[in-house]
Amino acid sequence: MTMYHLLGRQEATEHAQGGMLSEVFQEYYAPMKAYGIKITQDESLTQDAIQDLFARLWENRDHLQDIRSIQAYLFRALRNNLIKCVKEQQKHQHVGEWDWNTTEIELSDEEQIIQKEDERAKQYWLENSLSTLSNRQREVVQLKFYEGKSYEEIGAITGIKYQSLRNLIYKAVATMRKHGEPVM
Numbered sequence: 001m002t003m004y005h006l007l008g009r010q011e012a013t014e015h016a017q018g019g020m021l022s023e024v025f026q027e028y029y030a031p032m033k034a035y036g037i038k039i040t041q042d043e044s045l046t047q048d049a050i051q052d053l054f055a056r057l058w059e060n061r062d063h064l065q066d067i068r069s070i071q072a073y074l075f076r077a078l079r080n081n082l083i084k085c086v087k088e089q090q091k092h093q094h095v096g097e098w099d100w101n102t103t104e105i106e107l108s109d110e111e112q113i114i115q116k117e118d119e120r121a122k123q124y125w126l127e128n129s130l131s132t133l134s135n136r137q138r139e140v141v142q143l144k145f146y147e148g149k150s151y152e153e154i155g156a157i158t159g160i161k162y163q164s165l166r167n168l169i170y171k172a173v174a175t176m177r178k179h180g181e182p183v184m
Contacts, residue, residue, distance in 0.1 A: 021054065021057065021058055021061075024070060024074075025054050028070070028071065028074050029050060031071075031075075031110065032046075032050050032074060032075065032078050033046055033047065033050060035075055035078065035079075035111060036049060036050065036078055036082055039079065039082050040082055040085075040086060045082070045085055045086075045089075046078075046082065048085070049078060049081040049082050049085055050078060050081075052081060053074070053077050053078055053081050068121055069114075069117050069118075069121065071114055071117075072114045072117045072118045072121065075111070075114050076114075076118055129175075129176040130176070132175055132176065132178075133172050133175055133176070136158075136168065137168060137169075137171065137172035137175070138172075139158065140154055140158065140160070140165060140168055140169050140172065141169065141172050141173070141176075143157060143158075144169055151165050151166060151169075
């Protein structure tokens with residue numbers, strides 16, 4: 001069952017939604033806490049981040065999209081919450097920046113599965129949203145975001161003028177977003 005079905009049903013009463021959210025919280029709290037502590041080594045910060053995450057889920061329950069994997073969604077959201085919290089703490093403490101890309105975190109088998117699910121969901125979204133683009137839009141999106149070309153380089157390759165190219169990429173991204181945001 002998806003998060004949308006658990007929390008976002010219009011016909012469900014707030015009491016029933018609260019009970020469902022409580023069940024999700026009870027089921028995933030311990031694994032989320034263990035994961036968060038691996039990231040930050042701070043139990044208190046992790047607990048606060050989990051509480052904040054579930055509070056935001058409750059507040060935004062009517063606006064949740066269809067989420068294929070509750071577990072992957074929760075772990076990804078927790079990670080993002082923790083990054084935000086640590087950066088905020090660093091700003092106030094004037095501590096050096098933590099490089100999240102180079103920090104090595106040993107993932108459990110369950111966490112590796114979640115990570116792979118997350119990657120598959122993103123790939124599925126990307127393939128579906130790219131299929132909604134025209135061939136020209138797909139080409140410039142490929143050059144810009146996958147090959148890392150500048151607008152000038154793409155213009156030289158495609159023969160499209162700079163401003164027209166920017167407009168084309170903007171419209172392509174807008175079309176992809178209309179298809180929905182990535183699941184994660």
